[in-house]
Amino acid sequence: MTEIDFTTQVTKTLQINRKEQNQNAETLSRLLESRFHAYETLQNINLDLLDSIGASTSQLKDTSSERSAVALSSVVFARKLNLAKDKAKKTKHCIQAALNQRKILRRLKVSLIAGDFTEAVQQSMEFSGQREISIQGFNPSQNSFENDLLVIKNDVESILNEKIEHILKDATFSEDSFFFNYVEIASKIGGTEKVVQYLSKYIQIYIWKNYENIVAVFEGPEDIFRKYFLNLITCLFDNTLEILDKKCKSLTPILDENMVSEYVLLCHEECSKVLQKILMMYLKRRKFDRSVIEAEIEERCSALSAQDIDIFLEELSGLCAQYEQYRRIYCSKISEICNNTQIQLSLDKLFENKLKDFEKIYEIYSSLEFLDIKKSISIAFNIEEHGNCLTSSIVDDILYISERSVKRALQTGSCECVSSVLDSVKSAFICQVFPELSDRITRQASYIRPGKLVDAIEFHHASDGETPTKLEVHAFMRSLNDIDAMSEIIMKLDELLTSAEVYGTLADKEYILNCTRNLRESSLQFKHLCTKMVDVVSNVFVDIFGNCLQILGTTSYELTRDRYEDCHENWTGQIIVVFQKITQNLVPIMSTSNSSTLVHQILQDLARRIEMIVMTRLRFNHLGGLHFEREIRKLVANLTSLMQCQMRDIFSRLNQIGMVLSFETFDEIMDYWGDRSGLLTWRINRSEVKRILSLRVDFRLESVEALQL
Numbered sequence: 001m002t003e004i005d006f007t008t009q010v011t012k013t014l015q016i017n018r019k020e021q022n023q024n025a026e027t028l029s030r031l032l033e034s035r036f037h038a039y040e041t042l043q044n045i046n047l048d049l050l051d052s053i054g055a056s057t058s059q060l061k062d063t064s065s066e067r068s069a070v071a072l073s074s075v076v077f078a079r080k081l082n083l084a085k086d087k088a089k090k091t092k093h094c095i096q097a098a099l100n101q102r103k104i105l106r107r108l109k110v111s112l113i114a115g116d117f118t119e120a121v122q123q124s125m126e127f128s129g130q131r132e133i134s135i136q137g138f139n140p141s142q143n144s145f146e147n148d149l150l151v152i153k154n155d156v157e158s159i160l161n162e163k164i165e166h167i168l169k170d171a172t173f174s175e176d177s178f179f180f181n182y183v184e185i186a187s188k189i190g191g192t193e194k195v196v197q198y199l200s201k202y203i204q205i206y207i208w209k210n211y212e213n214i215v216a217v218f219e220g221p222e223d224i225f226r227k228y229f230l231n232l233i234t235c236l237f238d239n240t241l242e243i244l245d246k247k248c249k250s251l252t253p254i255l256d257e258n259m260v261s262e263y264v265l266l267c268h269e270e271c272s273k274v275l276q277k278i279l280m281m282y283l284k285r286r287k288f289d290r291s292v293i294e295a296e297i298e299e300r301c302s303a304l305s306a307q308d309i310d311i312f313l314e315e316l317s318g319l320c321a322q323y324e325q326y327r328r329i330y331c332s333k334i335s336e337i338c339n340n341t342q343i344q345l346s347l348d349k350l351f352e353n354k355l356k357d358f359e360k361i362y363e364i365y366s367s368l369e370f371l372d373i374k375k376s377i378s379i380a381f382n383i384e385e386h387g388n389c390l391t392s393s394i395v396d397d398i399l400y401i402s403e404r405s406v407k408r409a410l411q412t413g414s415c416e417c418v419s420s421v422l423d424s425v426k427s428a429f430i431c432q433v434f435p436e437l438s439d440r441i442t443r444q445a446s447y448i449r450p451g452k453l454v455d456a457i458e459f460h461h462a463s464d465g466e467t468p469t470k471l472e473v474h475a476f477m478r479s480l481n482d483i484d485a486m487s488e489i490i491m492k493l494d495e496l497l498t499s500a501e502v503y504g505t506l507a508d509k510e511y512i513l514n515c516t517r518n519l520r521e522s523s524l525q526f527k528h529l530c531t532k533m534v535d536v537v538s539n540v541f542v543d544i545f546g547n548c549l550q551i552l553g554t555t556s557y558e559l560t561r562d563r564y565e566d567c568h569e570n571w572t573g574q575i576i577v578v579f580q581k582i583t584q585n586l587v588p589i590m591s592t593s594n595s596s597t598l599v600h601q602i603l604q605d606l607a608r609r610i611e612m613i614v615m616t617r618l619r620f621n622h623l624g625g626l627h628f629e630r631e632i633r634k635l636v637a638n639l640t641s642l643m644q645c646q647m648r649d650i651f652s653r654l655n656q657i658g659m660v661l662s663f664e665t666f667d668e669i670m671d672y673w674g675d676r677s678g679l680l681t682w683r684i685n686r687s688e689v690k691r692i693l694s695l696r697v698d699f700r701l702e703s704v705e706a707l708q709l
Contacts (some may be wrong), residue, residue, distance in 0.1 A: 010160070013494075032290075035291070040137035077199050077596050092455055098149055100682075101149060102152055105127065105149070105152040105153055105155075105156055107151065108123040108124060108156055108189075109155055109156050112163070112185075113159065120185055121181065124184070124185040125188060127188055127189060128188040128189075145265055155391070157186075157189060160182055160185060163178070164183075164186075164198055167182075168202060173351070179198075182198075183199065186198060199264055199266060203267055206276055207236070207240060207270045207271055208270070210235055210236040210239055211236075211274045211278070214229075214236070214281075217229055217232060218282075218285060221246060226311070226315075229282075229315065230315065231316040233278070236274060236278075237271070237322055237325070237326040240271040240330075240616075241326070241329055241330065244265060266355070268330065271326075275323075275358075279358065279360075279361065280365050281363075288364050288618070290364075293364070293368065294367070296371050296375075297370065297371050306376070309358065309368055309371060309372045309375070313369060316361060316364060317408045317412050317417070320358075320365060320413075320414050320417055321411050321412045321413055323358060324412060325413060328413070362414065362416050365417060365420075366417065366420035366421070369405055369408075369409070369417075369420070369421050369424055370424040373401060373424050373425065374428060374432065376401045377397075377401060377432050378432075380397035380398060380401065381394060381406055381436060384397075386475075390481045390590070390591055391477055391478060391485050391591070392479075394622055395485040395489070398433060399489050399492070402428075402429075402489060403492075405421050406497065408421075409422075410496075415509065418497075419511055419512050419515050422497070422512070423515060423517035425493065425519065426515070426519050429490065430522050433486060434522075434525055434529075437482055438483075441476065441479040441480060444479055445533060445536050447472045447474055447476070448536060448537060476533075477586070477590050479591070480590070480591075480594055481591040482529060483529055483533070484530045484591050484593050484594050485591065486523075487523040487530065488593075490519055490522060490523035490526070493519060494516055494519060495518050530597075531597070534594060535601065537598055538602050539605070541578075541604045541605075542602065542609065544578060545609075547574070548571045549571070549610065549613060551571040552571040552610065552618075553617050553618075555570075556624075557620040557621070557625070558620065558621045558624055558697060559621065572634060572635045572638075575606070575635065576642075577636070579639060579643070582599070582602075585643050587643070599643055603639070603647070603650045603651075604650055607650055607651055607653070607654055610654060611654055614628075614654075614657060614695070615657075615695070619695055620661050620697065621696065621698050622662075622664060622696070625660075625661030625662040628661055629655075629659060629661065629662040630658075631658075632651065632658045633653055635651070636648065636655070652683045653683045657692055659672075660684075660689060660693060660694065661692060661696065663693075666699040666700075666707070667707065668706070669693070669709070673689075686709040689707075689709060690704050690705060690709070
């Protein structure tokens, strides 16, 4: 190719390009006046390029090495030209999108005016799907299309505002469902900020209408307030949960995650504001004064009646229960929403701090509960009745008082309330009930003497009527039963707490478990006192058995055949008679636990003293050993028929002593000892066996000592 042809081709190419540039410039100048400067710049670039190419062409005539520079300049020019084309296409596309948005907004405006929600929602989705105009150097004030778009958009938002304001002004929310249709449209047109404003205003009006109803109750008489106050608090929480649950489900498909979470937080914040005002009004109405409550607890004044305290506790526990239930359900709903929409909300952060006024409610409730328990127990002791029951009326009263307080605390669902009430109950048992019962039974124990117990169980004769001695013994036994019943009451409370479901953090539940353990430990104090007093009675009864044991100590068990056949069990018969009187006259006035403990203790002491007499004061021959074994078997059999007790365990050592004493030869023990014992479990050891065998006057001591056991 010659240089002239190359120059001609370049010139033609430049002319074609110049023509296309003029056409593009005319299009841009007609649609977008602000783009004129681009054409002028491009024209100047083309002129510069022409001059450069012309100069390059003339230089190519002189040297062939400069031809490559001309080609390079052409490539650079072509690249700039392609960039200009791309920018023009983008500008055209954005302008077309603006035109489409304008058409959609006009149709949307007509649909909103006509009330056609289906078309309006569809058109709002189409509008949201269109790309926004984003031309660099775009100047709205110089662009008629953009100004027209903004005007129509503002008209649509004004219509939405009017519709939403109309719904919000309707106190009955009769068009409640339409509100969320408008919100959906607004989310596509106005963006997130606008929707947040709508939702915030909706929640405020919806929740605060409950406040107006509650204020009206506060302004009414006391009977109306007591009747409706807690019900209106329930309505407040229920309405908050309703707009959270039902409305949030309708918002989830149309709003993004941030919008839904914003809605959730708005619901809780508005409910908290309303609740805070209500609590302030409640505290002001009830005029709770901590100093007065503390003075009541310390018994320095008596400003609150028992009836008022009971009313206040029912209101406070109801408030706590409603709030705790609201918090649990709210957290549950949030968790459900988070699982369904992938929204991440921190429940701990949401409820990391309770309302300060609710902290006051918890404190007042705890103090009043402690005061109620203390005053109720004091009244119970003052009006205590005895009657013909095993226990006094104080047992039933304290059971009712403690159960009522614990159940009321459990109904609140608050770990704080439950733990504080448990501390109060424990304090009442340890600092109030235990000292009273302990002092009482200690005074009564001083009257328990063998003669009085003998009279009480009618040992010598049948007494006519209730003698003072018998009344004293009965009073002591009743006090003993009261103490035993108190330990049982505490265990019932422990069962009540174990079966109940308490909500809270792991730390809260662990604290409640610790309070429960402390409560169980307090029952041990009553058990120990009860055991101590049973020991007092048991020791007195052992003294009563002294006459019987004296007969045993003077009995000779070195018997001949004639004396063996004529011998009668005098001492065992008297013991059985005494136990008959115990079962007939003393056991019926004792609790099952106390009577079982007392009988077991008496029998153990009796068995030890019989064993001591046998081992230290008696001597036996073969017939005497057989006779003693028969006496022990009959004693166990008769006592077993009188009362339900593990007689064979208690008298197992005596039975084995009688068995060893009844052996015909000293080495007969070898047939029952060691590997030959079979099912027999020996309760006496080797040295005791030899010692028992040495009580036989017909066995040589050297032979007994020589036994290899």
